[in-house]
Amino acid sequence: MNEVVLALAIIGVAGVGAQWLAWRWSLPAIVLLLVAGFLIGPATGVLSPTALFGDLLRPTVALGVAVILFEGGLSLNFQRIGGVEKAVWRLVLLGAFIAFLLSALNAHYIAELSWPSALVFAAILIVTGPTVIIPLLRQARLERRVSSLLRWEAILADPLGALLAVFMFEGYLVYHGDHGFWVLAIRAVAGLLIGGVGGWALGRGLIWLFVGGRVPEFLKVPLIFVSVMGAYALSDLVLEESGLLTVTVLGLVLGNSRLASLEELKRFKEAVTIILVSSVFIVLTASVQLGSLAEFRLEDLAFILVLLFVIRPISVWVGTIGAHLSWKERLLVGWIAPRGIVAVAVSGLFARSLVEHGAPDGERLAVLSFAVVVATVFAHGFSLGPFARWLGLSSHTGPGLLIVGASRFSVALATKLKTLDVPSLTVDRNWGKLRLSRNAGLANHYGEVLSEEVENELPLENYSVLLAVTDNDDYNALVTTNFGPLMGRGEVYQFAPSEEQSEKEKFRRVVTLGGRPFLTPEHSYNDLETKIREGWFIKASELTDTYGWTEFQEALPETAIVLMLIDPTKKLRPLNGTKAAMPIAGSTILSLVPCEYAAEREKTS
Secondary structure, eight states: OHHHHHHHHHHHHHHHHHHHHHHHHTOOHHHHHHHHHHIIIIITOSOOHHHHHGGGHHHHHHHHHHHHHHHHHHTOOGGGSTTOHHHHHIIIIIIHHHHHHHHHHHHHHTSOOOHHHHHHHHHHTTOOOHHHHHHHHHHHOBOHHHHHHHHHHHHHHHHHHHHHHHHHHHHHHHHHTSSOHHHHHHHHHHHHHIIIIIHHHHHHHHHHHHHTTOSOHHHHHHHHHHHHHHHHHHHHHHSTTHHHHHHHHHHHHHHTSOOTTHHHHHHHHHHHHHHHHHHHHHHHHHTOOHHHHTTOOHHHHHHHHHIIIIIHHHHHHHHTTTSOOOHHHHHHHHHOOOOOHHHHHHHHHHHHHHHHTTOGGGGHHHHHHHHHHHHHHHHHHHHHHHHHHHHTOBOOSSOEEEEESOSHHHHHHHHHHHHTTOOEEEEESOTTTTHHHHHTTOOEEESOTTSHHHHHHSOGGGEEEEEEOOSOHHHHHHHHHHHHHHHOGGGEEEEOOOTTTTOHHHHHTTTTSSOEEESOTTSOHHHHHHHHHTTOEEEEEEOOSSSOHHHHHHHSOTTOEEEEEEOTTOOEEEOBTTBOOOOOTTOEEEEEEOGGGGGGHHHHO
């Protein structure tokens, strides 16, 4: 028992640690998860999941994949599909069918698999799992259309590919004489009905329970977890892998509902999914035997190269004809198709079954699938960001600033940021207040930033810092609280509360509410507006090797207000007055300077 507990701890620490290092070093998380799994598994022998967990390994991994796919379906809101509905369905249906046919030919004639093994493996290769693509999209920050297309394809193709593999295997059993055609037809229809209709009915039933107040708040998440596992298990009793379709449909139904507690559920499920993705990926990688890797042949390498450079581009280009995608979008999507957990897990499932039913080369599926996963994860993981930037499809134009609240001060700040090539967007629900932004030619958006519709319309991926600077402290706190989980609680700022509100005891009661303080309590909305009316202006001071932080402070007027630090990578850090960490050369400091220093405007701003 102690060994199992220690193994679980190692898996958790290695998984979350790899995710943290990936964030810290700006590397694809899935690559580090592969490396971590290989190091603690076949490389050192510290972890042997097969020996430790035995027969429980496969069902445990299966349930983990089911929860991951459910969370993926939960994140697929039809309002956020980004105008690529036609492309999604063409890619998932027509593109996947083309990829299946070409992959079967590739597996048979180049990898030299028998037709039963080739057809099953080709179906598995349709899958471009969310366990891989979602971490890549989170890091690459693509434009919304391309990001939506890749995300929808990954989540919808996962259950379809697994089901097609089941149908191919069942078809082989019919050909082999193990059971009749009508058995296959009945099981296929029953599996699809349970997967599609069952997932929809369960989703509607949960919505009915939640909306009617029939389930207390503290039981909602546990009930959903139990429903996901139960739906997956019941569907698999009828047809193996049909449970993947069930949980995906269930997630889609709930994700497109208007449940009041849906956002809280999504945040919780996202955290759970990160842990599951990390753990399952490490477990599967650690389960690989070094001896099996020695069976890799040159023909297998040729098979992977054809898969990457021929089959995927052809299936995407033909499948998306008439889907209103630009050639750049089709080129990027035609390159990106990493495989992940589901491909490895399903391959392992069918490898043994094929051997037992007269296809001895079926045991090669596990090695081939792992090789495909490694090749695609490394190739696509390291190339997605640079390739997207080269094509101009990356939304990462810079760590921009999202300003909530139009005012003279916010216009002055946005204007200064524009001269420094730092993107900003001002959002306000008052059309009249936005007039100053419109007249200044600044990016602005009219609407309620807290509404779901505005969130769908805003390119939030372009902005890494939020600054709530309206004249309502409570509204500022509400905005920063809402956007904290999305952008990071360390990246949302609001005017510092008044001195009365910032008493220690009161502040401690709301540490999870609101954002980080911007400036000090005496520099409120009214104070900054008054200063701008009086002629105060925002000055940009660049630090150099000879003009550092000390020299800047000495030259700064006594009454000036230090607003913001922009480091050499254009990362923004709003400040609390003049209190700041020591900036380095190449950083730019924005400060609000009295009007009597206006003569310096031309020289320094």
